[in-house]
Amino acid sequence: MLYVVTGPPAAGKSSWINAHAKASDIVIDLDRITLALTGPGAPQWNHEPIASKIALRARYAAIDEAIKHLDQVDVYLIHTMPSPQARTRYRRLGAQIVTVDPGEAVVRERVKAMRSTAMDRVVSRWYGSYRKGGSRPITNQASRSW
Template identity: 65%
Template sequence: MLYVVTGPPAAGKSSWIESHAGPNDIVIDLDRITVALTGPGAPHWNHHPLHQRVAQRARYAAIDEATQHLDSLDVYLIHTMPSPKARARYKRLDARIIVVDPGEQIVMSRIESMRSPEMRRVATRWYRARRGGTAHGAMPHASRSW
């Protein structure tokens, strides 16, 4: 089964996966990939743009390979704002879409204390798309309801 975990930055997507994925599952999380590819002491967020670029390429390769094995394992994929093309692909793969959203005020507070200022822009765009009814196509789940 493919689980696509979506939501704004700092919503708790990684925490949701940590509480649901098992040791034999595949987790594709750009932050985790970036940390794995950088040296000791690298930040867990606010990565250098070149580090992110390399990690993004590794993420695409991981998605392509992992989705070929959905009959044998579960895959948890973080995708903050999937494009219509990505959503169509996930639908073809019969993915379960999980929206993690503790609310805009909590997200903005977390970004303020833990993330780079440009993440406010991403979160604002995510909420704007949600209000317009164009993002994700799934019902939201609070990040701590589990």
């Protein structure tokens, strides 16, 4: 099964996957990929542009390979704001799309506490354009202990 996990930055997408995926499952997470490709001490989020570009290419390759094995393993893919074309592709693959959204106020507090101010724009875009209608919690994702 393919699980496409969406939601704004700092919503708890990785935590949701950690609560549901097994060790044998495939997890495709751009933050994890970028961290794996960078040196010791690299930040967990807010990566340098070159590292992000390389990680994005690796992510595309991982997705292309992983979907070939959906009959053997579950695949968890974090995709914050999939385009309509991507959603169509995921549906064609039989994906379950999971939206993790603890609410805009919670997300903004988390971003303020642990992400760069540049993430504010992504949060605004997610709630304004992608979510179309602003904050409305979708999951009961437990808050992480910060």
